[in-house]
Amino acid sequence: MNFTTMLEYLPQMLDGAWLSLQITGLSLFLGFLLAIPVSLMRLSHLAALRLPAQLYMFYFRGTPLLVQLFLIYYGSGQFRHELEQIGLWAFFRDAWFCAVFALTLNACAYTAEIFRGAILAVPKSDIQAGKAFGMSGLLLFRRIIFPKALRIALPSYGNEVIFLLQASSLVSIITLMDLTGVASRLVAKTFAVYEIYILTAAIYIAITYMLVVIFKLFERILNKHLRTDS
């Protein structure tokens, strides 16, 4: 066991970790934005809006992320001619784009489910109070429902963030050099199998628990007005 020589690989691995964070962060951001309309569609009374959202969420929550990644990255090759004609092939040829695309769709489906639960959990009295003030439609949603739902959703959303960070390790399988990708390349080069994978695991654990702390703080800030002690 030689943990000291591993330290010279640490900068490379941190580069990989940076790519992991980039892909995770970008997918979470896009997924979050998309999840707001999707969760509203899912809650809609109109079947034409509800069913597509329901189908999308069912598919992306019911199949493994690995299949989704392969379907987008390798599967797009089957439609190469069609994609070339509409000028999208350059995107689907690129592993980075496919990774962000797949992770975004995946994160959006899970986030929309969290939002759906949170929106349903907003107390009826809050909504009635908002209506009594003459708010309706978008204003009611923006001022009353959404802020409240966000607070309710926060703990579950924190879990989703951690889940996606770990799931992002799968992008190494479609050739990206994220933390896991760098680790696997170093293992192939140095044969220091367990040393490098243990170091990789330690880096993931460190990032995960940093995120846990950040979300705890965030939750405290958002729920400041609810604290009784002072």
Next chain:
Amino acid sequence: MFDLQGYGPSLLAGASMTIAVGLSAMVMACILGLVGAWAKLSASYTARATAAVYTTVIRGTPELILLLLLYYGVPTLVQDLASLAGYEIILNFNPFLAGAVTLGLIYGAFATEVFRGAFEAIPRGQTEAAQALGMSRFRVAVHITLPQAMRIALPGLGNVWMILIKATALVSIIQLDEVMRKAKIAAGATHQPFTFYLLASFIFLGITLISSLVQRQLEKKAHRGVGQA
């Protein structure tokens, strides 16, 4: 589009392998979960600390890293340790075993939390009443707490199973012939990756759909006699 060119049976064989590796892992996860929950609720500091380290490390590490660590790392580690002691051994894991053990180990950590919550949800008075009747600690566990904990844990365990069965797709990385690997072979041979990966995803959807129906039946059965749940 769905011309399978004779790869249909191969994919179905992959599906049964997926279910087999998933079920083996789930059994292991449940056993580990019960042991873990017992350790977390134990009076012994060592047991509590061990369980805390186990759940923290497992839940903070991606499944892929744990799988690679177990499948490639552990044999190398054993060989290195053996050569230090002056022995020469070659160790290779069977992919089925490595996959089932890794997934069992990972989801055992999640099951630990599920069982811990379930045991905590049983009123203390129940244990105290059973002890007052002169039951031994073992009998209290078998006749009083365990049956009730199982009922409370069922929805949580269902969730663990749903995540676990999707995670089995990872085991294709270590060459186990489950759905994903079969799809990959078929995709390579026919140059129709989209068709076969889509089909693989439908197989997973089918498994989760059937699982949720089974779960609903199990929950209904477990709740008989409890009244409104």
